[in-house]
Amino acid sequence: MTGRTLRLSRLRRVGTEGQGGRPAEARGGKPRRRGTQPKVVALGGGMGLSASLTALRRITGDLTAVVTVADDGGSSGRLRDELGVLPPGDLRKALAALCGDDDWGQTWARVIQHRFQSQGELHEHAVGNLLIVALWEQLGDHVQALDLVGKLLGAHGRVLPMSAVPLELQALVKGHDPERPEGIETVRGQATVALTCGEVQSVHLVPHDPPAVPEAVAAVLDADWVVLGPGSWFSSVIPHLLVPELLDALTETKARRVLSLNLVPQPGETEGFSPQRHLEVLGRHAPKLALDVVLADEAAVPDRDLLTEAAQRFGAAVELAPVARTDGTPRHDPELLAAAYDRIFRMHGRIGPWR
Numbered sequence: 001m002t003g004r005t006l007r008l009s010r011l012r013r014v015g016t017e018g019q020g021g022r023p024a025e026a027r028g029g030k031p032r033r034r035g036t037q038p039k040v041v042a043l044g045g046g047m048g049l050s051a052s053l054t055a056l057r058r059i060t061g062d063l064t065a066v067v068t069v070a071d072d073g074g075s076s077g078r079l080r081d082e083l084g085v086l087p088p089g090d091l092r093k094a095l096a097a098l099c100g101d102d103d104w105g106q107t108w109a110r111v112i113q114h115r116f117q118s119q120g121e122l123h124e125h126a127v128g129n130l131l132i133v134a135l136w137e138q139l140g141d142h143v144q145a146l147d148l149v150g151k152l153l154g155a156h157g158r159v160l161p162m163s164a165v166p167l168e169l170q171a172l173v174k175g176h177d178p179e180r181p182e183g184i185e186t187v188r189g190q191a192t193v194a195l196t197c198g199e200v201q202s203v204h205l206v207p208h209d210p211p212a213v214p215e216a217v218a219a220v221l222d223a224d225w226v227v228l229g230p231g232s233w234f235s236s237v238i239p240h241l242l243v244p245e246l247l248d249a250l251t252e253t254k255a256r257r258v259l260s261l262n263l264v265p266q267p268g269e270t271e272g273f274s275p276q277r278h279l280e281v282l283g284r285h286a287p288k289l290a291l292d293v294v295l296a297d298e299a300a301v302p303d304r305d306l307l308t309e310a311a312q313r314f315g316a317a318v319e320l321a322p323v324a325r326t327d328g329t330p331r332h333d334p335e336l337l338a339a340a341y342d343r344i345f346r347m348h349g350r351i352g353p354w355r
Contacts (some may be wrong), residue, residue: 048231055337063157073191092128
């Protein structure tokens with residue numbers, strides 16, 4: 001047994017021991033009979049991950065979100081700078097997405113998303129950010145605190161940070177300075193990378209070898225399906241592949257892996273990107289990553305053959321489905337996305353006991 005395999009084996013046991021082994025109801029989820037539904041892990045951050053979670057909670061109660069922790073803007077950035085904590089914003093959004101559609105769930109979703117409006121220091125702070133940070137300080141444990149918030153909200157799943165240390169996202173950007181369109185420079189900070197007017201060449205994390213949260217690694221290793229994307233490609237999706245232990249888990253897991261593409265390119269980060277180019281930059285950052293399915297909205301793919309060719313380099317099949325809202329906004333429809341995921345899990349997965 002190699003050193004890496006031994007390390008992953010130890011991390012896998014986290015899922016059945018200690019905090020990671022608490023029953024679902026103690027983690028803010030519903031109790032389940034093992035094997036009656038797929039175990040799904042969704043990776044990402046921001047609104048893209050929220051879209052996936054809102055859909056996935058409709059088809060499984062065994063759901064874990066693994067969230068990026070490189071945000072340095074807004075309320076999260078202020079709390080990170082002042083208190084030295086993980087940025088809580090994307091974690092809060094994931095918890096809100098896991099709230100149910102009943103009065104309890106929707107009330108709590110609105111409460112934790114509420115932002116104060118004032119002339120003072122509380123201006124634009126989100127209630128959920130303050131609650132999460134308060135519990136981190138009280139309990140001294142990121143995972144335990146997030147589990148407790150999930151229990152309070154009645155969340156349909158679990159939320160975990162991908163790393164227990166705050167991360168800085170850095171990017172090599174061509175033309176970040178409009179006066180030097182061919183110049184390449186290092187741009188620091190997720191908020192700045194997301195808004196750059198230049199062309200992002202690559203991204204990396206500081207520190208370069210951040211530790212993964214063991215419960216997150218264990219969840220990936222124990223999953224039936226892992227969902228990556230949609231979301232901000234360079235600042236929410238790719239960062240998961242830059243945490244070595246998490247990438248090892250994604251490579252070694254026996255789970256099937258589905259990549260969910262965005263509906264439109266993101267201004268700044270991926271301006272002008274075709275669906276296949278999204279795959280190309282993903283492959284440059286994680287050459288050994290294999291995928292099983294690439295999901296895209298059928299109206300967002302001008303050339304299916306080119307996307308199929310790009311997906312085949314990952315060993316993946318392409319699934320096209322109507323997953324966008326019908327109001328013309330570039331947002332995923334939760335019901336349509338849930339139907340697409342459900343069909344993929346049933347048609348492309350191994351015959352699972354939940355069938």
